[in-house]
Amino acid sequence: MAALLEIENVSKSFRGLRAVSNVSLSVEEGGMVALIGPNGAGKTTLFNLIAGVFPADEGRIILGGKDILGLRPDQICDAGIGRTFQLVKPFPDMTVLENVTVGALHGTHDIDEAKESARKNIELLDMADKIHLPAHSLTLPDRKRLEVARALATRPKLLLLDEVMAGLRPTETDEMVAVFKSLNQETGITILLIEHVMRAVMSLSHHVTVLHHGEKISEGTPEHISQDPAVLDCYLGEEEDV
């Protein structure tokens, strides 16, 4: 399968701090790739580089053969990337339906059509009972679901999920995982996710990339990663002989 997203030797520094250093990453069309690593590893920075929040210092980011580096976030969305925010950003004074409708209006001017497609995404994320609640009244897990529904409503080819399972109960995590799996199978949507919940990473991703101090230290299948000493070191500290 061809690569949908190709990240080549991307670096980004903030006032001398190298947040992302020479990272390359390839996401195949229809693939589900997880990006893991300890806090401060540069995962969210890498996401923001892809989503156009700020430009990379070096490297290239290619989506479907097109260089998307330097585009504004709205142009990145036009190019076919939907994203969620780790620190959720609902439209607080709008209802759940209105929130998702804003996403669904991407590519149409017809409000009724957008509302209809918003409803489908809301049902998919199991929030139909909260459809007319203002977003500021939702609990954190619901806000995370709302983020996903809203991003999905823009009909992206690639979905960037930034810790959407954090704070969910194990059963809720499984439900969310099931949603992404069925979406991936039915629509062929490609997913790149940042996740700390290993339960989700293991059952969802085909491929895992591990970042540490802004650098890629390992990649491979979930099974391979879970055995890699370099990965275990960065999470648990180095193993010492006693």
Place this chain on the structure above:
Amino acid sequence: MMGLNLLADLTLRGRICLLIFLAILISLPFWSSSYIISVTTITLYLAILGQSWNLMLGFAGLLSLGHALFVGVSAYMAAYLFSVLGLPPVIGIFPAVALAVLIGMLIGYLGFRFSIGGVYFALLTIAFAELVRIMVDHMGLIGGTEGLFLQVTEADRQGFDLINLRGHPWMFYYLAMLLAFLTLAGCRTLLKSKLGYYWQAIRDDQDAAQALGINVFRYKMYAVMYSSGIAGVAGVFYAFYQNSLFPESVFGIERSIEISLGPIVGGVGSLFGPVLGAFILTPLGEGLTEFTDYLQSSGLIDPKLKLNGLKLLIWGLVVALIVLFKPAGIWPWLNEKLGFSRKEGE
């Protein structure tokens, strides 16, 4: 058709109240005094401007504190074209509104291109309003500080000339009512359109809006253009209703603040808030002036006492009370209590 949509948002009670309100407004000239008609005309005029101001802050989250600028440039333009070139306002309104929109676009471009947000954008609007006020002060062509006057004859005051906007106070009254209604219905249509959804998204969270494919710069520009356009239309009305324009009384910051008070009191972001706000504040201010005049003429208060600042003082008090007790404005609270408008999903 737009008017029917407005009814669709309301409950039965809301519709009945709206119809009673409309009936009172329409019949008002037949049973009230010329004084009441003139106060209500100004109230309707401020309701239009409140709607225009609310479109920027309430819909799109853009605070304008120089809104009198858009009203003023349009008023001056239409008045100048009429008094010097003899161009009737029915045609003059086009260049007048275009000028208001153009200045809106200039301020918007500077503000949004260089990411001047929040209160700094508000300062930019004040700066432009002051800049133009001082410029007009020194433009002899349009009267400078001496003012620009439109000729009006006694025959004009009895007529009904909509082309030249010369006519009886009743004409201006019904025209203001029509414009206020069209503005309300037009804003409702905008709010329920893609534009409205995008504006509210930008208002609530700009980063999230952008991530959903919204070109934030472009949609903020649309907000300023619609808002300044509505203010421009009101400006033409103002010029031909007042027949005299002075830089200080047209562009002064008091005018801009007066425009913003109605929506703040009535409810920022709501459609009926600006109308309610105008109908609370304007009669209150006028009533107060009448009351103090009466007290002074009857000798209860020293007639030499200057009380013209009292209105502003009372308005300040009203705003302080609103901010303290009903920060969302009176309309949302009233609506919650009395159930005028339908909630979606009911």
